Amino acid sequence: MKxxxxxxxxxxxxxxxxxxxxxxxxxxxxxxxxxxxxxTEAAKKMLSIKSDTTLFKLRSEGKIEFSQPSRKIILYKKASIIKYLEENSYKPY
Structure with a gap:
């Protein structure tokens, strides 16, 4: 008995x-x-860029992760953009 x-x-x-x-x-x-x-627009806003070409360059160089579920739709991984920004931040002396 329990x-x-x-x-x-x-x-x-x-x-x-x-x-x-x-x-x-x-x-x-x-x-x-x-x-x-x-x-794309949210990614450019996070990176403070206006150019699709700059975003394409970051994508093609493998600096940020992306997914292309269809020919015209490209989505970017938010965490990879944050990581890219952190890796390219400079700390004051």
Missing amino acids: TDNLIMISEENFFALLEKVISYFETREGRENEEIWID
Whole structure:
């Protein structure tokens, strides 16, 4: 025969635990909704460039990741753009 275990905690600790659980799920939900792939205009905006040619050059040199689900649609991996920007940032002396 299985017996149920009972765990008792104070009201204060219960609400503290509840807040942590809610915070965890809010954080997790935010990450799931974050865009992984962005379009050309968003990529150019992140890189602060206006030229499609410059974006093409970064793509063809393998400096940023991209996906081409159809002939006219090119999507860029947001994380690779952030990585590229971080690798090309300069720290002050």
